[in-house]
Protein backbone atom coordinates (compact mmCIF):
# COMPACT_ATOMS: atom_id res chain seq x y z
CA UNK A 1 0.00 0.00 0.00
CA UNK A 2 1.52 3.32 -1.12
CA UNK A 3 0.25 5.45 1.75
CA UNK A 4 1.77 3.07 4.25
CA UNK A 5 5.08 3.01 2.41
CA UNK A 6 5.20 6.78 2.69
CA UNK A 7 4.71 6.63 6.42
CA UNK A 8 7.36 3.98 6.88
CA UNK A 9 9.63 6.01 4.61
CA UNK A 10 9.37 8.89 7.07
CA UNK A 11 10.85 6.68 9.76
CA UNK A 12 8.77 8.01 12.58
CA UNK A 13 10.27 7.01 15.91
CA UNK A 14 8.12 4.54 17.82
CA UNK A 15 5.75 6.12 20.27
CA UNK A 16 7.18 5.32 23.73
CA UNK A 17 3.67 4.79 25.09
CA UNK A 18 3.21 1.77 22.85
CA UNK A 19 6.52 -0.02 22.97
CA UNK A 20 5.58 -2.58 25.57
CA UNK A 21 2.29 -3.97 24.36
CA UNK A 22 2.23 -6.84 26.80
CA UNK A 23 2.14 -4.37 29.70
CA UNK A 24 -1.04 -2.71 28.44
CA UNK A 25 -4.47 -4.24 29.13
CA UNK A 26 -6.95 -4.80 26.32
CA UNK A 27 -9.37 -2.56 28.19
CA UNK A 28 -6.88 0.34 28.20
CA UNK A 29 -6.08 -0.18 24.53
CA UNK A 30 -9.74 -0.22 23.50
CA UNK A 31 -10.72 2.74 25.69
CA UNK A 32 -7.85 4.84 24.41
CA UNK A 33 -8.65 3.79 20.87
CA UNK A 34 -12.35 4.61 21.26
CA UNK A 35 -11.52 8.20 22.21
CA UNK A 36 -8.96 8.55 19.42
CA UNK A 37 -11.70 7.71 16.91
CA UNK A 38 -14.08 10.22 18.49
CA UNK A 39 -11.43 12.91 18.35
CA UNK A 40 -10.67 12.11 14.73
CA UNK A 41 -14.37 12.57 13.84
CA UNK A 42 -14.49 15.78 15.87
CA UNK A 43 -11.43 17.31 14.19
CA UNK A 44 -12.92 16.65 10.77
CA UNK A 45 -16.20 18.29 11.78
CA UNK A 46 -14.32 21.24 13.23
CA UNK A 47 -12.27 21.73 10.04
CA UNK A 48 -15.45 21.54 7.94
CA UNK A 49 -17.07 24.19 10.14
CA UNK A 50 -14.13 26.57 9.97
CA UNK A 51 -13.32 26.16 6.27
CA UNK A 52 -16.86 25.71 4.94
CA UNK A 53 -16.10 27.78 1.82
CA UNK A 54 -13.53 25.23 0.63
CA UNK A 55 -15.74 22.89 -1.38
CA UNK A 56 -13.30 20.09 -2.09
CA UNK A 57 -12.18 19.98 1.53
CA UNK A 58 -15.79 19.74 2.74
CA UNK A 59 -16.56 17.02 0.17
CA UNK A 60 -13.52 14.96 1.05
CA UNK A 61 -13.77 15.26 4.83
CA UNK A 62 -17.52 14.65 5.18
CA UNK A 63 -17.29 10.90 4.51
CA UNK A 64 -14.29 10.67 6.84
CA UNK A 65 -16.48 11.87 9.72
CA UNK A 66 -18.82 8.94 9.05
CA UNK A 67 -15.91 6.56 8.76
CA UNK A 68 -14.27 7.67 12.03
CA UNK A 69 -17.59 7.48 13.85
CA UNK A 70 -18.02 3.98 12.40
CA UNK A 71 -14.60 3.13 13.83
CA UNK A 72 -15.68 4.38 17.23
CA UNK A 73 -18.76 2.16 17.07
CA UNK A 74 -16.68 -0.89 16.14
CA UNK A 75 -14.41 -0.32 19.14
CA UNK A 76 -17.41 0.26 21.41
CA UNK A 77 -18.86 -3.03 20.20
CA UNK A 78 -15.65 -4.85 21.20
CA UNK A 79 -15.79 -3.30 24.67
CA UNK A 80 -19.46 -4.28 25.08
CA UNK A 81 -18.79 -7.82 23.84
CA UNK A 82 -16.25 -8.21 26.63
CA UNK A 83 -18.38 -6.51 29.28
CA UNK A 84 -15.79 -3.76 29.59
CA UNK A 85 -16.80 -0.16 30.31
CA UNK A 86 -15.99 2.60 27.83
CA UNK A 87 -14.11 4.29 30.64
CA UNK A 88 -12.96 7.86 30.93
CA UNK A 89 -11.05 9.86 28.42
CA UNK A 90 -7.35 10.02 29.21
CA UNK A 91 -5.63 13.37 28.99
CA UNK A 92 -3.84 13.11 25.67
CA UNK A 93 -0.52 14.78 26.35
CA UNK A 94 0.80 13.77 22.94
CA UNK A 95 -1.89 15.74 21.11
CA UNK A 96 -1.75 18.63 23.59
CA UNK A 97 2.00 19.06 23.26
CA UNK A 98 1.80 18.68 19.51
CA UNK A 99 -0.85 21.40 19.16
CA UNK A 100 1.29 23.94 21.02
CA UNK A 101 3.21 24.71 17.88
CA UNK A 102 0.23 25.42 15.65
CA UNK A 103 0.24 28.86 14.08
CA UNK A 104 -2.68 30.59 15.73
CA UNK A 105 -2.60 34.24 14.69
CA UNK A 106 -1.18 33.59 11.25
CA UNK A 107 -2.89 33.79 7.83
CA UNK A 108 -5.83 31.48 7.14
CA UNK A 109 -3.72 29.57 4.65
CA UNK A 110 -1.00 28.85 7.21
CA UNK A 111 -3.53 27.92 9.86
CA UNK A 112 -5.22 25.48 7.53
CA UNK A 113 -1.87 24.01 6.54
CA UNK A 114 -1.06 23.32 10.19
CA UNK A 115 -4.51 21.88 10.90
CA UNK A 116 -4.17 19.45 8.01
CA UNK A 117 -0.59 18.46 8.81
CA UNK A 118 -1.32 17.86 12.49
CA UNK A 119 -4.23 15.63 11.44
CA UNK A 120 -1.90 13.82 9.02
CA UNK A 121 0.64 13.31 11.79
CA UNK A 122 -1.94 11.95 14.21
CA UNK A 123 -3.26 9.59 11.51
CA UNK A 124 0.28 8.41 10.72
CA UNK A 125 0.90 7.77 14.39
CA UNK A 126 -2.41 5.88 14.77
CA UNK A 127 -1.48 3.83 11.76
CA UNK A 128 1.83 2.93 13.37
CA UNK A 129 0.12 1.96 16.65
CA UNK A 130 -2.38 -0.20 14.82
CA UNK A 131 0.44 -1.84 12.92
CA UNK A 132 2.12 -2.73 16.23
CA UNK A 133 -1.19 -4.07 17.54
CA UNK A 134 -1.87 -6.02 14.35
CA UNK A 135 1.49 -7.71 14.77
CA UNK A 136 1.76 -7.99 18.53
CA UNK A 137 -1.65 -8.89 19.92
CA UNK A 138 -2.25 -12.35 21.25
CA UNK A 139 -5.63 -13.13 19.66
CA UNK A 140 -5.72 -13.61 15.91
CA UNK A 141 -9.13 -11.94 15.84
CA UNK A 142 -7.66 -8.77 17.37
CA UNK A 143 -4.67 -8.82 15.04
CA UNK A 144 -7.05 -8.81 12.07
CA UNK A 145 -9.24 -6.20 13.76
CA UNK A 146 -6.25 -3.84 13.99
CA UNK A 147 -4.98 -4.60 10.50
CA UNK A 148 -8.18 -3.11 9.07
CA UNK A 149 -7.81 0.04 11.16
CA UNK A 150 -4.18 0.35 10.13
CA UNK A 151 -5.15 0.38 6.44
CA UNK A 152 -7.93 2.86 6.95
CA UNK A 153 -5.80 5.37 8.93
CA UNK A 154 -3.02 5.11 6.35
CA UNK A 155 -5.57 6.25 3.77
CA UNK A 156 -6.56 9.19 5.98
CA UNK A 157 -2.95 10.23 6.44
CA UNK A 158 -2.56 10.36 2.66
CA UNK A 159 -5.81 12.30 2.28
CA UNK A 160 -4.77 15.06 4.70
CA UNK A 161 -1.45 15.49 2.87
CA UNK A 162 -3.27 15.58 -0.49
CA UNK A 163 -5.70 18.20 0.79
CA UNK A 164 -2.79 20.35 1.99
CA UNK A 165 -1.22 20.04 -1.46
CA UNK A 166 -4.50 20.97 -3.10
CA UNK A 167 -4.61 24.36 -1.37
CA UNK A 168 -0.92 25.07 -0.84
CA UNK A 169 2.27 24.92 -2.79
CA UNK A 170 3.81 21.41 -2.61
CA UNK A 171 7.22 22.69 -1.57
CA UNK A 172 5.66 24.70 1.25
CA UNK A 173 3.75 21.61 2.41
CA UNK A 174 6.93 19.51 2.34
CA UNK A 175 8.90 22.05 4.38
CA UNK A 176 6.20 22.47 6.98
CA UNK A 177 5.74 18.69 7.18
CA UNK A 178 9.42 18.35 8.09
CA UNK A 179 8.98 21.03 10.72
CA UNK A 180 6.17 18.98 12.24
CA UNK A 181 8.16 15.76 12.15
CA UNK A 182 10.98 17.50 14.00
CA UNK A 183 8.59 18.93 16.53
CA UNK A 184 7.07 15.50 17.04
CA UNK A 185 10.49 14.07 17.89
CA UNK A 186 10.75 16.69 20.67
CA UNK A 187 7.26 15.86 21.91
CA UNK A 188 8.14 12.16 22.00
CA UNK A 189 11.26 12.72 24.06
CA UNK A 190 9.33 14.95 26.47
CA UNK A 191 6.77 12.16 26.91
CA UNK A 192 9.50 9.61 27.37
CA UNK A 193 11.14 11.70 30.09
CA UNK A 194 7.82 11.89 31.89
CA UNK A 195 7.21 8.19 31.45
CA UNK A 196 3.77 8.90 29.99
CA UNK A 197 2.40 5.51 28.97
CA UNK A 198 -0.96 3.86 28.66
CA UNK A 199 -1.59 1.41 31.48
Ligand SMILES: [Fe+2]
Pocket residue numbers: 037040067068071152153
Ligand atom coordinates in the same frame (compact mmCIF):
# COMPACT_ATOMS: atom_id res chain seq x y z
FE1 LIG B 1 -10.25 5.93 12.50
Ligand SMILES: [Fe+2]
Pocket residue numbers: 040068123152153156
Ligand atom coordinates in the same frame (compact mmCIF):
# COMPACT_ATOMS: atom_id res chain seq x y z
FE1 LIG C 1 -8.45 8.29 10.70
